Amino acid sequence: MSVRTRLQELREGKSRQFGETVGFYFLIVLLCLVSFFPVLWILRTALMPPADVVQFPVTYIPESPTLQNFQDAFDQQPLGRYLFNSLVVASGTAVLCVVLGSMMGYALARLEFRFKLPILMLILVSAMLPFFGRLIPLFELALEYNFLNSYLGLIIPYTAFQLPFAVWIFQAYFKELPDSLEEAGRIDGLTHLGVLFRIILPVSAPAMATTAVIVFIFAWNEFLFALTFMSEQKMYTVTVGIALYGGQFQNPWGTIMAAVFMAIVPLILLLVLFQTKIIEGLTEGIGK
Amino acid sequence: MAAMLISPGLLFLAVISYYPILDTVWTSLHQGSVLPTRSETWVGLENYQTVIDDDSFWNAFKVSMIYTFVSVPIEMVLGLGLAILINRNFRGRYVALGAILFPWALPTIINAEIFAWLFHGQYGVINDILVRIGILDETFSFLAKPDAALYSMLFVTIWKTTSFVALILLAGLQSIPSDLYEAAKIDGASKIRRFWHVTLPLLKPVILVALIFRTLPAFQVFGLPYGLTDGGPGESTTTLVLWAHRETFNSLNFSEGAAAANLITIMALIICLIYVVVLYEPEVR
Numbered sequence: 001m002s003v004r005t006r007l008q009e010l011r012e013g014k015s016r017q018f019g020e021t022v023g024f025y026f027l028i029v030l031l032c033l034v035s036f037f038p039v040l041w042i043l044r045t046a047l048m049p050p051a052d053v054v055q056f057p058v059t060y061i062p063e064s065p066t067l068q069n070f071q072d073a074f075d076q077q078p079l080g081r082y083l084f085n086s087l088v089v090a091s092g093t094a095v096l097c098v099v100l101g102s103m104m105g106y107a108l109a110r111l112e113f114r115f116k117l118p119i120l121m122l123i124l125v126s127a128m129l130p131f132f133g134r135l136i137p138l139f140e141l142a143l144e145y146n147f148l149n150s151y152l153g154l155i156i157p158y159t160a161f162q163l164p165f166a167v168w169i170f171q172a173y174f175k176e177l178p179d180s181l182e183e184a185g186r187i188d189g190l191t192h193l194g195v196l197f198r199i200i201l202p203v204s205a206p207a208m209a210t211t212a213v214i215v216f217i218f219a220w221n222e223f224l225f226a227l228t229f230m231s232e233q234k235m236y237t238v239t240v241g242i243a244l245y246g247g248q249f250q251n252p253w254g255t256i257m258a259a260v261f262m263a264i265v266p267l268i269l270l271l272v273l274f275q276t277k278i279i280e281g282l283t284e285g286i287g288k
Numbered sequence: 289m290a291a292m293l294i295s296p297g298l299l300f301l302a303v304i305s306y307y308p309i310l311d312t313v314w315t316s317l318h319q320g321s322v323l324p325t326r327s328e329t330w331v332g333l334e335n336y337q338t339v340i341d342d343d344s345f346w347n348a349f350k351v352s353m354i355y356t357f358v359s360v361p362i363e364m365v366l367g368l369g370l371a372i373l374i375n376r377n378f379r380g381r382y383v384a385l386g387a388i389l390f391p392w393a394l395p396t397i398i399n400a401e402i403f404a405w406l407f408h409g410q411y412g413v414i415n416d417i418l419v420r421i422g423i424l425d426e427t428f429s430f431l432a433k434p435d436a437a438l439y440s441m442l443f444v445t446i447w448k449t450t451s452f453v454a455l456i457l458l459a460g461l462q463s464i465p466s467d468l469y470e471a472a473k474i475d476g477a478s479k480i481r482r483f484w485h486v487t488l489p490l491l492k493p494v495i496l497v498a499l500i501f502r503t504l505p506a507f508q509v510f511g512l513p514y515g516l517t518d519g520g521p522g523e524s525t526t527t528l529v530l531w532a533h534r535e536t537f538n539s540l541n542f543s544e545g546a547a548a549a550n551l552i553t554i555m556a557l558i559i560c561l562i563y564v565v566v567l568y569e570p571e572v573r
Contacts, residue, residue, distance in 0.1 A: 035387035058416040103293040113290035126305040133553040137308035160304030192289045221395035223511040267393045283459035
């Protein structure tokens, strides 16, 4: 092969590689545009004076940005209260799931006991049960025991819904821990429970973070039960508050988008802080 | 000891997950009980008969079937493409993964509100873009026309959930040992052949998981039609759960609601069973 053709080949190879890189990044940029566009549009709408929002053709960049819509969102509805309600329900669910999930996960991963497999099946199958099929009896129960319009009325069902996931994450994590940890604890005279709380849980921060973040997001986002169980406006979670905002045909879009933005800020923060954990959690056990 | 650790969680599952399923069966077999009184009169399958005789139920069934079996396959194909695209190291991977996670993390109902605004018939940006590039001559009321509303709803759900499929499939792709590809390469298999004969067969169990994880929620969707179109215009986007929720909580007739709930559960189970029978092969590897 002559030097010239070899050079030419190299050049062609390089330009093909270059072309592939350009094509690849084109697709990545497209992905980001398609995914993030709605957030930009929420912000753009929320920052506009109401009169500018209802214009066609639309303006893409707010000409006279204002925080009026945010002010209105908090003044016209108890948006602060909605956000607080969601925070209480989501945090409560996350904590309860971490506590119960770590206990069950520990037993399933590290202890021997009877009916282990049936119990594991029972837990996993409950993750597949349809939500609407459980809504009616749970509504009746909540009505009977005065759990409607209370935080626990949502925290308890949400915990049960997310418990299978929490157990799954914890048992996978505990399985990987070395036996020496427990043995050391046993030698020091700790009971099983002591081992769990004094030794295992302190080194389980990664599994706890994964579980807590994903469960929090689920509880923050849930709508069907929140809508059905919370009928008093002051108990609305933020999803319910936003869904029932305004009339159907004269929606104050600027204000709604300001409220929407406030509702998704916590989610964006969690995504930025815990991206890797969330991805690990969602795909735990996949392909293994 | 194990019992102590297990029982609190099991109690939760028994009361919140398993008891309601049984109770729904009981309720559905008794005469229309309107809260707070429960009727004790056994009526057999009468409530089911009432639901099945209702044309709106079958309309909702149709909507849910279209919604599920149009959106899920499209999500699978796009999700696989996306997973293959980002299954490598590159600068900006963190941002790309963020772009994939973001739609997943949005609450369905809030997502519905956002897209109700993007699709707005007079001031929506989607109308603006389509008019500017000349696809539309004038604004179009996407959510006010039956077919267009259904297509819009499909668009929104595909936008939101493709990313979840991509994440699951990406994890599957990463678990395929690279020496398999090397071997196929040495044997002279082209990229396309490697995809068909190495990637797809090994990905099958993960695809099954993604299919079930997507189909179950899709079949039970509630928040999206509630927020986007309120089930309309007419009943063109009223899905099964939206219909059943209205029937139950507007009239408080919990017996018919329970019968509808059980029918939905049974249908969802049948769909999953079909997937498993068609796709499951023990010991693929």
